[in-house]
Amino acid sequence: MAQPLVKKDDDHDDELEYSPFMGIEKGAVLQEARVFNDPQVDPRRCSQVITKLLYLLNQGESFTKVEATEVFFSVTKLFQSKDTGLRRMVYLIIKELSPSSDEVIIVTSSLMKDMNSKIDMYRANAIRVLCRIIDGTLLTQIERYLKQAIVDKNPVVSSAALVSGLHLLKTNPEIVKRWSNEVQEGIQSRSALVQFHALALLHQIRQNDRLAVSKLVGSLTRGSVRSPLAQCLLIRYTSQVIRDMANHGQSGERPFYEFLESCLRHKAEMVILEAARAITELDGVTSRELTPAITVLQLFLSSPRPVLRFAAVRTLNKVAMTHPMAVTNCNIDMESLISDQNRSIATLAITTLLKTGNESSVERLMKQITNFMSDIADEFKIVVVDAIRSLCVKFPLKYRSLMTFLSNILREEGGFEYKRAIVDSIVTIIRDIPDAKESGLLHLCEFIEDCEFTYLSTQILHFLGIEGPNTSDPSKYIRYIYNRVHLENATVRAAAVSTLAKFGFMVESLKPRITVLLKRCIYDSDDEVRDRATLYLSVLGGDGTVDTDKESKDFLFGSLEVPLVNMETSLKNYEPSEEAFDINSVPKEVKSQPLAEKKAQGKKPTGLGAPPAAPASGFDGYERLLSSIPEFAAFGKLFKSSLPVELTEAETEYAVNVVKHIFDSHVVFQYNCTNTIPEQLLERVNVIVDASEAEEFSEVTSKALNSLPYDSPGQAFVVFEKPAGVPAVGKFSNTLTFVVKEVDPSTGEAEDDGVEDEYQLEDLEVVAGDYMVKVGVSNFRNAWESMDEEDERVDEYGLGQRESLGEAVKAVMDLLGMQTCEGTETIPLNARSHTCLLSGVYIGNVKVLVRAQFGMDSSKDIAMKLTVRAEDVSVAEAIHEIVASG
């Protein structure tokens, strides 16, 4: 390896020779450690040996129990030397060896002697060593000295005792809590660090006493805390107090805000940052409260110190998620950070800009991002990809450049998580923006040509099978899919066979060619692939009568009607016999999940990788859930599911919310119930609905929940019939009825006898907005112009006095339940007028577009001009009725 002629390597060799630890070896050093036992201690030599031992430990070498004990015992002999340097090394090695409790006894007396030594450094260090290694019983013996040390006039000693107290609090809280008086004194110390350590300890001691913390903060925010570190702590504690007060319903002027604001003018930057961050993280922070914090952070953005820039941009990035408008003032500074040497800063700047930027800056931003994408870590790339996905949903018009960007990065190197984020984003864009479908599918096709991840390949093939046949030229995808059959592993081949079959079934013209391809797959080496090919060949070979067509279609495209978990259990229980497995024997009821499992699910992936979650939520989930209940199967296609509406106050005995499912001539109320009392089991849970204020509705049926144990949610359903295609509205009052059974908390068994009871829920309304589905359009202007101008209905409304324009816009958006287009949901700060573009589909599949223009006068009175175009005039009129009655 060494090339003597190369100068650089020469240097390298020299270096090695000089290294004091060259060729060091554990056995030899342990031999050397015998020098500790010499009657005449040589401090210099001993220090060197200890350094060598520390070096070995630091390099990751481990000592056996015997070796460690031996070293420890000989080290304790060194306490006889008066040499301070050596003593210091002894302290270090004792901490590293972490002796067992029976060994500790040996050094206790020596260390206690040092704790009372005249040399300050001995006192401080001995305290830290001793507190590190002793247990509770010994601690009571030295407690007296520690309390004394806390108020020692030497700040180093005092800090050592306080910091040790912080650590001991975890193991011996009852002892440390007795030191409050001394610690309190420490807070008044003139030494900055003693103050910091004392404050940290005092807060730890009192953290569960809300009143005491509040008092502590109250008194300190008035006085002057000298140390910047202590000031940072104080800011953290203050935020906590503010949170607690908000939780306990104290309203009015936010307490302590002034203190936080004053910290923005502190001379230490770490305090300014801490305060700015605390302000941005306040619950329900207003833009007025935010402004001073944003201003100091903006100054940090142009600091020459990378750490400051990073801290500022990271904080602003978080703010941009909730208050994008508040951050727009920093956009210019932020743009200059895209070229920052530090890639973390650049990434944060870009994702912030993606959140706050407007439509016109998208292309410029994308160009800048492309340049630096290659040299950042995957975790940053995922952040950028996620930001781009939400940007695309916000500005559908820009899908072209965003899609190009995504497909480019898809071709580059990257790990699984990163690739999945990109694929998910493309899938989301394809789903949301119809125009992007064909190009998006082709990008995905190209990706699977060279994809090393089986999971992604199969997911994409499945997606292709659903979307591909409906495109203008389905045949162009076949080549990509069939290539998989040749080139990939069995899992991917099987997925490809299924996808081919879907194309063959949906596109009549392709059927003969697909049949040929599938026939080739019959000779595949893998069972599953052969089985699928054979199966699909027989499905495709059907005689084309309507009846078999429908069955085949259900078979190919329908979802599995039973929950996967139940299917799995049933299959496991099935024993091979003459009798074939019957899918109808699988229970369709979704079992409620135990709590622990639900928590583990925590973050659910979205997009393509999202597993069907049970109990289901989201439109797809609801659709699956409802179609699994036979009684509801005849209602036809689900038109819309509302967001859950809470019918109980938070923290009541039974938590109930309701989801309204709208079908063409039915409405299904899904009551999600949770029992929050551990001592109770509820059975036969039902909801009695009084529809006297909803004339057009008549109750058809209801489906009770058999059993509702503690903390595992379940669903009850009530079904109403209404005139077909009519947006009927009405008000419903609900009562929960059930049988209560006591549960023995120790055994978890319920008693046999129950008591009938009922519980009043809040009223529920079906409003016109429930009949509107949010559907975006990619180009609002084109869509608008393609609608007949004749059918336009215009009217003006006065909305009265409002706090801000944003509030009025939001009220109208909520009322109509429509999708905002082209980013018009964000309103510039202090704007006096705004135009909002909305689109949606009304019941009966009528496309509706709305242009809402808002204006505000000096007295904050808001007027709105509402222009509606719909495929059906009556619907346009209905929209006006909604607004007029809202």
Added chain:
Amino acid sequence: MSPDSCPLVKNILLLDSEGKRVAVKYYSDDWPTNAAKLSFEKYVFSKTSKTNARTEAEITLLDSNIIVYKFAQDLHFFVTGGENENELILASVLQGFFDAVALLLRSNVEKMEALENLDLIFLCLDEMVDQGVVLETDPNVIAGKVAMQSTEASGSLSEQTLTQALATAREHLARSLLT
């Protein structure tokens, strides 16, 4: 880390120009084994070695940890803290460590010098952070605490008293102000 707790340092690393350990100190349980520690060091080194952290401390976010770092010759200094930690507190720990080492090595901040005075480096780490809690960030105080005890011993400051060390530091400061 709960948001209202005391600022904590997760580890302090001093690596050489190939990413090998000179001295490291871990204060959190995030890396339970030596293998985990080594792979963390390797990861951090590979992610930072190409950056220029010689004039100003640099910063990055890796695996939900904030890492501030600074390089001098063939030595790489790192301080790691949790995701929600105040970056400037970590930076002040790093600066304290960096400057204290510079004082103790008499501005000869390089690997060989550090290895020859490894006892001082270990003492320096010990005086800065105790089980994750910041003890001291002022480089002069840290170096003072370390040096005071080494004067009688064999330490390399034997020919140089603390006053001299501080004089060197002042000179160093003056130089850096002039340039």
